[in-house]
Amino acid sequence: MQPRERFLAACRRAPVDRPxxxxxxxxxxxxxxxxxxxxxxxxxxxxVHDPRAAAExxxxxxxxxxxxxxxxxxxxxxxPAAMGAxxxxxxxxxxxxxxxxxxxxxxxxLQAFDPAQATGFLAEALSLVRSELGTERALIGFxxxxxxxxxxxxxxxxSRNFEHSKAMLLSQPxxxxxxxxxxxxxxxxxxxxxxxxxxxxxxVFDSWGGTLDARTYREHILPHMRRLVTGAQATGAPxxxxxxxxxxxxxxxxxxxxxxxxxxxxVDPAQAMARVGERVALQGNLDPTALFAPxxxxxxxxxxxxxxxxxxxxxxxxxxxxILPKTPLESVAALWRTVLR
Ligand code: CP3
Numbered sequence: 001m002q003p004r005e006r007f008l009a010a011c012r013r014a015p016v017d018r019p020x021x022x023x024x025x026x027x028x029x030x031x032x033x034x035x036x037x038x039x040x041x042x043x044x045x046x047x048v049h050d051p052r053a054a055a056e057x058x059x060x061x062x063x064x065x066x067x068x069x070x071x072x073x074x075x076x077x078x079x080p081a082a083m084g085a086x087x088x089x090x091x092x093x094x095x096x097x098x099x100x101x102x103x104x105x106x107x108x109x110l111q112a113f114d115p116a117q118a119t120g121f122l123a124e125a126l127s128l129v130r131s132e133l134g135t136e137r138a139l140i141g142f143x144x145x146x147x148x149x150x151x152x153x154x155x156x157x158x159s160r161n162f163e164h165s166k167a168m169l170l171s172q173p174x175x176x177x178x179x180x181x182x183x184x185x186x187x188x189x190x191x192x193x194x195x196x197x198x199x200x201x202x203x204v205f206d207s208w209g210g211t212l213d214a215r216t217y218r219e220h221i222l223p224h225m226r227r228l229v230t231g232a233q234a235t236g237a238p239x240x241x242x243x244x245x246x247x248x249x250x251x252x253x254x255x256x257x258x259x260x261x262x263x264x265x266x267v268d269p270a271q272a273m274a275r276v277g278e279r280v281a282l283q284g285n286l287d288p289t290a291l292f293a294p295x296x297x298x299x300x301x302x303x304x305x306x307x308x309x310x311x312x313x314x315x316x317x318x319x320x321x322x323i324l325p326k327t328p329l330e331s332v333a334a335l336w337r338t339v340l341r
Contacts, residue, residue, distance in 0.1 A: 210245025
């Protein structure tokens with residue numbers, strides 16, 4: 001099978017010759033060639049806004065390791081910026097968004113945008129990557145999930161406890177719902193643009209959704225997730241939902257209607273298969289920290305994960321979250337030698 005064919009078959013739970021594989025944050029700081037491109041451009045957002053640089057770093061891990069799918073180099077904070085938030089990245093701090101959205105005026109100031117106009121750089125980067133990959137390898141587009149994006153807008157930065165977000169959800173559920181609605185309204189045309197520009201599949205990153213209990217997620221988040229997933233599927237592309245810390249949410253997440261659930265390393269593969277494996281394809285779930293072990297250990301861990309999912313109809317190998325910046329290259333190479341064999 002060709003890599004793209006293999007990847008799309010697994011998304012649809014159709015038979016494959018071996019599990020397709022890619023890794024979250026595969027274009028990133030662990031790669032010396034990424035560091036070199038970044039040093040030339042000056043910064044992360046500069047790379048995102050430069051289609052040739054974004055296409056280049058998207059392709060770097062494919063050239064080095066030959067994964068089945070490329071994931072376009074961009075960020076989940078691009079749509080909130082296009083909606084009117086000021087977004088910057090500060091060294092050692094992470095993303096900073098201003099002004100923090102805490103009231104009705106703040107929510108109503110966020111506007112839907114024309115993706116071709118406001119995020120044309122992404123469309124161009126996708127077309128450049130598509131023309132390089134041809135039809136051989138899959139290309140994944142993405143956006144942030146409504147809760148995760150809302151939490152950045154409300155907190156104004158990365159957060160540990162999400163105090164302001166949860167306080168708004170509980171005390172002003174209507175306003176919180178309107179914020180999530182606006183995020184979904186803006187995300188749907190943005191995802192459609194990505195498919196039009198060459199993306200084969202779409203991943204929705206709900207990185208912080210695991211901070212919510214299942215009852216709250218079901219009541220306040222699930223309706224917005226369903227609308228996002230169903231709307232994204234209308235493009236014809238399969239949709240992957242990723243949520244870090246998802247063990248208590250597997251059944252709720254299956255109800256989003258996603259084609260694929262991407263699960264973190266704390267979820268037991270056999271349990272995930274038993275609980276939701278007949279309804280959705282699964283992606284994951286090697287602990288990214290395992291890659292700090294020597295190559296032979298990494299090989300063993302990768303085989304263990306592949307074997308654990310051997311009976312899952314529709315399985316995509318991945319990490320349980322993004323690869324960490326200081327991951328040793330020899331271990332990453334050992335991983336891909338093992339998984340792509
Ligand atoms: O996976 C990929 O290779 C595709 C590109 C991608 C990036 N961010 C590039 C990036 C994707 C899919 C994302 C998603 C993203 N962005 C998420 C969800 C995924 C997850 O890890 O849970 C989140 C929460 C963000 C917001 C964000 N962007 C954070 C918290 C950071 C880290 C800030 C820091 O100082 O390290 C970023 C920056 C970022 N996004 C980098 C990359 C490669 C690092 C940029 C750099 O310093 O070179």
